[in-house]
Amino acid sequence: MTPHDPLHTELLDLAREAARRAGDLLRDGRPADLAVAATKSSPIDVVTEMDIAAEKLITDLISERRPEDGILGEEGAATEGTSGIRWVIDPLDGTVNYLYGLPTWAVSVAAEQDGETVVGAVAVPLRGEAFHAVRGAGAWATGPWEGERRLTCRPAPPLEQALVATGFNYVTEVRAHQAEVARRLIPLVRDIRRSGSAAVDLCDLAAGRLDGYYERGLNPWDWAAGNLVAREAGALTGGRPGERPSRDLTVAGTPGVFEPLQSLLEDLGAWHD
DSSP states (O other): OOOSSHHHHHHHHHHHHHHHHHHHHHHHHSOTTGGGGTTSHHHHHHHHHHHHHHHHHHHHHHHHHOTTSEEEETTSOEEOOSSSEEEEEEEEEOHHHHHHTOSOOEEEEEEEETTEEEEEEEEEGGGTEEEEEETTSOEEEESSSSSOEEOOOOOOOOGGGOEEEEOOOSSHHHHHHHHHHHHHHGGGSSEEEOOSOHHHHHHHHHTTSOSEEEESSOOHHHHHHHHHHHHHTTOEEESSTTSOSOSSOEEEEOTTTHHHHHHHHHHHTTTOO
16 A cells, blocks of 8 residues: 555554554563463553553654654653644553453554544554554555455444444443443344454454444544544444544444444443443
């Protein structure tokens, strides 16, 4: 894929490099016995240290190459910038999966231009996969297959045949409500999946592995890159009806699944306790 805008090409190359290098750091730096004492504080501290180290690697790389850009990162990076470009970074999406040695965790790097996401890159190291997109130039993936593969979401099934992914909040009261929404939703769709990474779910939607996705409580760094990948693969994304993705609700789906799913989630009160 070659974007027409030289700036977008530069941003894409940087996003992909940053995501790849941070993913390598997290994969290679994870202690083999990290999950053994998963209930103690020490492994949690190690994960936090790895998370911060991955964000520092990304922000240092961006600051070196594009010092005038702004940065917003999950682990506290916040720089205003003067160029009109802002990077939105999740250095480790799927922290619990990473702690337990599960493969579904990712590094997510997106670039916004004047408030609109124009570039997104998501690396999923333990799958050997990486996803990327540029606004208006499609979504693509590399993996165990040969070369780059253009992503296209699945043809839309009826909602009752849709495979839908979701996630749950860390706050007990919110999780209880989300579980109730899922209980009421599951008889109305084919099935529900919960991977533990919003970025991976959105990329899996783009790759035709899911028909829909929703989650409450996401921050911009959780969905910025994956949202663009999904949209460039032909999916529709949003929040509550008529709104953009937000902490209240993030919804994505193939055309034909998105609006019925969004409407159903509104009826089920998925956006509040």
